[in-house]
Amino acid sequence: MAAHHHEDTTSSIPSPIIMVMVPFTAQSHLNQALQLSFLISSYQIEVHYAASSKHNRQVKHRLTGGEDKSSDLLSKIHFHDLPIPHFLSPLPNPNSTTKFPAHLQPSFDATMHLRHPVGTLLRQLSTTTRRLIVIHDTLMFSVVQDVADIPNAESYSFRCVSAFSTCCMKSLYKGESIPPVEECSLTNEIKRLAADQAEFVKIKQGDILNTCRQMESSYLDLLDKNESNLNNKQWAIAPLINRVRNINSTGGGNECLLWLEKQPPKSVMYVSFGSSTSMTDEQIEAMAFGLKESKQRFLWVLRDADKGDIFTGEVRNLKLPNGFEESVKETGMVVRDWVPQMEILAHRSVGGFMSHCGWNSCLESLSLGVPIAAWPIHSDQPYNALFISEILKVGIEVREWADQSEVVSSFAIKRAVERLMDSEEGERIRKRAEEVGGLLRDAAEEGGVSQMEMDSFIAHITR
Ligand SMILES: *[C@@H]1O[C@H](CO)[C@@H](O)[C@H](O)[C@H]1NC(C)=O
Ligand SMILES: *[C@@H]1O[C@H](CO)[C@@H](O)[C@H](O)[C@H]1NC(C)=O
Ligand SMILES: *[C@@H]1O[C@H](CO)[C@@H](O)[C@H](O)[C@H]1NC(C)=O
Numbered sequence: 001m002a003a004h005h006h007e008d009t010t011s012s013i014p015s016p017i018i019m020v021m022v023p024f025t026a027q028s029h030l031n032q033a034l035q036l037s038f039l040i041s042s043y044q045i046e047v048h049y050a051a052s053s054k055h056n057r058q059v060k061h062r063l064t065g066g067e068d069k070s071s072d073l074l075s076k077i078h079f080h081d082l083p084i085p086h087f088l089s090p091l092p093n094p095n096s097t098t099k100f101p102a103h104l105q106p107s108f109d110a111t112m113h114l115r116h117p118v119g120t121l122l123r124q125l126s127t128t129t130r131r132l133i134v135i136h137d138t139l140m141f142s143v144v145q146d147v148a149d150i151p152n153a154e155s156y157s158f159r160c161v162s163a164f165s166t167c168c169m170k171s172l173y174k175g176e177s178i179p180p181v182e183e184c185s186l187t188n189e190i191k192r193l194a195a196d197q198a199e200f201v202k203i204k205q206g207d208i209l210n211t212c213r214q215m216e217s218s219y220l221d222l223l224d225k226n227e228s229n230l231n232n233k234q235w236a237i238a239p240l241i242n243r244v245r246n247i248n249s250t251g252g253g254n255e256c257l258l259w260l261e262k263q264p265p266k267s268v269m270y271v272s273f274g275s276s277t278s279m280t281d282e283q284i285e286a287m288a289f290g291l292k293e294s295k296q297r298f299l300w301v302l303r304d305a306d307k308g309d310i311f312t313g314e315v316r317n318l319k320l321p322n323g324f325e326e327s328v329k330e331t332g333m334v335v336r337d338w339v340p341q342m343e344i345l346a347h348r349s350v351g352g353f354m355s356h357c358g359w360n361s362c363l364e365s366l367s368l369g370v371p372i373a374a375w376p377i378h379s380d381q382p383y384n385a386l387f388i389s390e391i392l393k394v395g396i397e398v399r400e401w402a403d404q405s406e407v408v409s410s411f412a413i414k415r416a417v418e419r420l421m422d423s424e425e426g427e428r429i430r431k432r433a434e435e436v437g438g439l440l441r442d443a444a445e446e447g448g449v450s451q452m453e454m455d456s457f458i459a460h461i462t463r
Contacts, residue, residue, distance in 0.1 A: 016129070016130045016131070016462065017045060017046075017129055017130060017131045017132070017133055017461060017462055018045070018046045018047075018048065018125055018128070018129040018131075018132055018133070019037075019040055019045050019046065019047050019048065019132075019133040019134075019135060019461070020047075020048040020049075020050055020121070020122060020125060020132065020133070020134050020135070021033050021034075021036065021037045021047065021048065021049045021050065021135050021136070021158075022050050022051075022114075022118060022134060022135070022136035022137065022140050022143060022144050023049070023051055023055075023059075023136075023137050023140070024108075024111070024137035024138075024139040024140055025051060025052065025055045025107055025108065025111045026101075026104060026108075026275075026276065026306075027058065027059075027062065027274075027275040027276070027306055028160065028274065028275065028276075028358050028359070028360045029137050029139075029160055030051070030055055030058065030059040031059060031062065031063070031360065032158075032160040032210055032240065032360055033049070033059075033135075033137065033158060033160070034049065034059050034063065034077070035240040036135065036158060036208065036210075036237075036240055037049055037077050038073050038076075038077070039237070039240060039454065040135075040458070041073075041076045041077060043458045045458070045461075045462070046078070046129075047076070047077050047078065048077070048078045048079075048080060048121075048125065049077050049078065049079050049080065050080045050082055050114075050117075050118055050121055051079075051080075051081075051082065051111075051114075052081065052082055052083070052084040052110070052111065052114070053081035053082075054309055054311070055111075056079045056080075056081055057311065058310050058311075060074055060079075061310075062338060080121055082114055082117035082118065082121065083117055084110040084111060084113050084114060084117075085110045085113055086110070087106040087107050087109065087110035087308055087309075088106045088308070089103075089106070089107065089307045089308040089309040089312055089313065090103045090106075090307070090308075091103065091304075091307065091314070091315070091316055092278035092304055092305040092307070092316075093278065094278040094279055094280045094281070094283075094304075094316070095280055097405060098185050098186075098187055098378075099185040099277075099377045099378040099404075100184075100185050100186050100187050100190060100378045100379060101276040101278070101305050101306075101378075102187045102189070102190075103305070103307065103308065104276070104305075104306070104307075104308050105187065105189045105190070106308055107308030107309070108189075108190070108193060109189075109193075111143075112142065112143065112193065112196075114140075114143045115142065115143050115144075115145065115146070118143055118144060118146070119146035122134060122144070122146060122147065122150055122153060123146070123150060126150045126152055126153055129152070130152065131152050131153075131154065131461070132150065132152055132153040132154070133153075133154055133155075133156065133461045134147050134153060134154070134155040134156070135155070135156050135157075135158050135208065136155060136156075136157060136158065137157070137158055137160065138157045138158070138159050138160075138197070139193065139194060139197060140197070141157070141197035141198075141200035141201055141203065141204070142196055142197055142199075142200050144200075144203070145200045145203060147203055148203050154205050154461070155203055155204050155205065156204055156205060156206045156207065156208055156461075157204045157206075157207050157208070158207075158208045158209075158210070159207055159208070159209045159210065160210045160359060160360070161210075161359045161380045161384075162211055162216060162219070162359050162362070162380065162383070162384055162387060163209060163211050163216040163219035163220045163222075163223055163236070164216060164219045164383060164384075164386075164387045164391070165359070165380035165383035165384055165387070166219070166223060166380075167219045167222050167223060168181075168383045169181050169184075169380070169383070170223075170226065172222045172223070172226055173219065173222060175386075177386060177390065178383070178386065179382050179383075179401050179402075183382075183401070183404075184378060184379055184380070184381075184382060184383075185377070185378035185379070185404065186378065186379060201230070202230060204230070204232065205232065205233065206232050206233035206234060206235065206457075206460075207223075207227075207232060207233075207234050207235070208235050208237060208457065209223075209234065209235065209236045209237070209238070210237065210238045210240060210359065210363065211236050211238045211363075212236055212238045212239065212439075212440055212443045212449065212450050213236045213443075213449050213450070213453065214439055214440075214443055214449050214450075215366075215392070215436070215439070215440065216236070220234060220236055233460065235453045235454070235456065235457040236449075236450060236453055237450050237453050237454045237457070238363055238367075238440070238443075238444075238450055239363050239364075239366075239367040239440050239441070239443070239444055239450070240363075254339070254340055254343070255335070256299055256333065256335055256339050256340070256344055257340070257343060257344065257347065259299065259333050260299065260344065260347045260349040260350065261349070263297055263349040264297075264349065265348050265349060265351075266348070266349065266350070266351030266430070267296070267297045267349060267351055267421075268296075268297040268298060268299055268347075268349045268350050268351060268352075269291075269294075269296055269297065269298045269299070269350075269351065269352045269353070269354055269373070269417055269420070269421055270298075270299050270301075270344055270345065270350050270352070270353045270354070270370075271287075271291065271298055271299065271300040271301065271353075271354040272300075272301035272303075272339070272341065272353075272354075272355065272356075272361070273301075273303075273355070273356040273375075273377065274355075274356050274358045274360075274361055275303075275305065275306040276305050276306065276356075276358070276377075276378070277305055277356050277377050278304050278305040278316075279318075280407070281319065282407050283407050283408065284302070284318060284319070284320065285320075285321055285410075286407055286408060286409055286410040286413060287300070287408075287410070287413055288320050288321050288324050288410075289321070289410035289413075289414075290408075290409070290410035290411070290412070290413025290414045290416075290417065291328070291332060291413065291414075291417065292324070292327065292328050292332070293410060293411075293414040294413070294414045294417035294418050294421070295331070296331070296417050296418065296421045296422060297331045297332065297349075298328075298331070298332045298333070298417070299332070299333050299335070299344065299350075300332065300333070300334045300335070301335050301336075301339050302318050302320070302334050302335070302336055303318070303336060303338075304316045304318060318336070320334065341361070341364060342364055342368075345364055345365055345368045345370050346368050350370055351370070351371075351420075351421055351430065352370065352371055352372070352373060352417075352420045352421050352426075352430075353365045353370050353371070353372050353373070354372075354373040354375060354398065354416070354417070355372050355373070355374065355375065356375060356376060356377045356381055357372065357374050357375070357376045357381040357382075357384040357385045357388065358381060358384070359380060359384055362384050362387075362388060363440075365433075366388075366392075366394065366433070366436055366437060366440055367437055367440040367441055367444075368437055369433050369434040369435075369436070369437025369438070370433060370437075371394050371395050371396075371420060371426070371429045371430050371432075371433040372388050372389075372394065372395030372396075372433075373395060373396055373397075373398050373416045373417065373419075373420045374388050374389055374395050374396065374397050374398060375397075375398040375399065375408070376401065376404075377404075382401045382404075385397055385401070386401075392432075392436060393429065393432055394429060394432050394433040394436050395420075395429060395433070396416060396419055396420055396425075396426075396429065398412065398413065398416040399412055
């Protein structure tokens with residue numbers, strides 16, 4: 001990607017405004033907040049990122065692929081390691097019928113104690129600037145509530161899920177195949193945490209959404225209309241990640257990319273379920289046989305869900321059937337480490353993505369024109385899967401959401417892989433995905449709709 005036009009002016013005038021990012025502490029939220037921070041920093045605005053030391057360390061570690069190389073982008077962000085209470089970091093339970101990562105709740109609960117340290121930081125920074133801009137996750141309203149008492153501070157929420165899924169969750173959009181929110185495999189604890197934010201919603205002056213108006217305009221309009229009483233502004237700025245990340249930057253020498261180099265164009269199904277999915281032993285076995293029997297090439301990231309503290313203690317040993325890796329070594333690769341997903345999806349050998357449909361993964365895949373075999377697990381994912389398969393028509397569903405509690409058979413997995421990678425239908429879907437990819441990348445270019453909304457947000461906060 002071309003360097004962003006605002007980047008790398010070394011001698012900058014002291015910023016008349018300061019921006020503070022307050023992320024929610026699950027990996028996908030942390031990362032999207034960091035990507036937005038980079039983008040805002042590229043406008044020569046001083047950017048602060050406020051989280052616990054563990055979560056700051058996590059987001060930096062994952063960005064650089066675990067190597068402690070300092071990144072030019074990272075060095076521009078002021079990280080604040082704020083204190084939170086000690087929290088337990090249990091292993092995920094793959095056998096639980098609720099697929100939401102309930103084992104992260106202690107980390108989420110500890111995070112909600114950030115109100116006072118964040119308030120102190122905001123008050124300090126507010127004395128050094130004309131205007132303090134606070135951008136916070138939609139789950140962090142209560143943490144930033146003291147913004148209301150700081151005269152030169154303004155807050156904006158950052159929504160890192162799709163407008164479509166938000167409309168579904170708020171029942172603003174009702175389609176026949178839309179699963180009700182109760183069925184999204186959420187825990188009562190996370191529902192309560194989300195509900196606890198409601199009373200502070202009025203502090204925000206607008207919403208930044210990690211989506212693209214060209215892709216979701218009708219759902220953005222629905223949201224805007226629903227909040228018309230708040231007199232909010234709305235900016236849709238996706239895709240974020242393409243604009244600020246040099247896609248050659250972390251991949252060099254990575255074993256996945258070396259392996260992909262040897263595969264034919266668009267021949268490989270990339271299989272990854274993100275950072276919050278824990279599959280049962282039985283499901284892992286079915287996956288192994290399904291991939292093998294499809295006789296298609298695959299790159300499978302076999303990982304357990306993140307723990308609350310990714311740096312400590314044991315992780316579950318994910319077992320494959322005996323001799324599996326040896327038996328597929330001509331066509332398949334299994335990796336257990338964190339991988340440079342953007343670089344993988346950008347690789348010419350990748351022709352499909354079997355995904356849990358976290359919004360971050362969807363955006364990465366879509367903006368690189370890679371069609372999706374959707375296998376949602378929890379939260380907003382079933383809505384994203386519907387959006388991908390039924391509305392954008394850039395993917396297929398591996399199984400019906402109604403069957404979510406059952407193990408997906410190796411046969412169903414094999415069929416889905418064949419359908420996407422080796423059929424006329426798959427070809428059509430791939431073409432359509434490439435079109436959507438072009439549209440999203442254009443949106444982020446100079447003069448594109450997302451770039452213009454970003455410029456408009458910057459003009460608004462620096463007014
Ligand atoms: C990435 O690497 C390719 C091949 O080495 C090169 O052509 C391209 O310009 C690089 N892109 C960036 C953004 O550096
Ligand atoms: C999940 O259930 C399987 C089979 O019943 C069992 O072998 C496994 O130990 C369980 N895993 C955990 C983490 O409880
Ligand atoms: C917004 O949606 C909620 C339901 O989620 C509804 O109760 C409320 O009345 C709506 N507000 C407006 C202004 O449409």
